[in-house]
Amino acid sequence: MDNTAQNDCEKGKERGVHGGKAMCYSIGEVVKKTGLSVHTLRYYEKEGLLPFVQKNKSGMRAYSDMDLQWLTMIECLKDSGLQIKEIRQYIDWYREGDSTLQQRLKLFRSRREAVEKEMKRLTVVLNKIHFKELLYEEAVKQGSLDAADKNPKLLRLKKKLFESPDDFDKVTG
Template sequence: MNYTINEAAQKFGLSAHTLRYYDKEGLLPFVSRSHSGNRTFTDSDLEWIALICCLKNTGMPIKEIKQYVDWCRQGSATIDVRKALFVAHRQAVLRQIEELNNNLELIDAKIAFYESPGIASFLDEQIAKQSDSLQRKDSLYDSQI
């Protein structure tokens, strides 16, 4: 089946401009054009776009995606470097996941803190103590001038 640029873009929540940019950057070298010069996308092209979106969404730079596309066009001689690229990217994604999980734990701890019984009075007491402390510091500062 063939798709227009707008249909292909819509399937991935992208703009037609983004797909044109990807094509201009060499990420979609297999996309053909109609007799009127419009890009036409096949199911195979959509699979490439899905991979590009996956790699972009996980932080791979366009330059590295372009390198991958170039290696794919060179054939089986580049299988090892393609695999190495994905292994390295997988490790980077795992580090991102670990960082996100650590951040999520802190967010969960804050949610639990704000759900704890008596939190409102505890926080009001803390603010009152801080206010008293600031007033004492101001008094000390004023008396030294």
């Protein structure tokens, strides 16, 4: 996705042309390739998230490889917690060119930090679930939850989990 790429499927003027002609996809093909719904694609367009999508001679949307890359980035940003208006802001910055590089860097840096924080939180959740799974596996083996609760290995794991959740992976391997 660079600033010089243009969405011009019919003329083949964008990067990623195949055999001298750019690849164009109908909305149905994009749905199959991306797993997004027609409704979602139209919503993104309405919200200004796909400003480069062109229409063919018949008036039908003609998505390019570049548009597919944009859809991937939109989904990534959405998955990272950005709202539609924030994604639109990123697209606007992109369209403004190099004068907005600092803003875009700041956006992606903050997204990385937010995702890392969420991953850490989810790792703690996963470790607790993993501990309970091990506990119940042992309980099934022993025929009793009380017996499993007295298992020395599980007691050590439980202590590690609740004293220092970050160390739990080191213990459970």
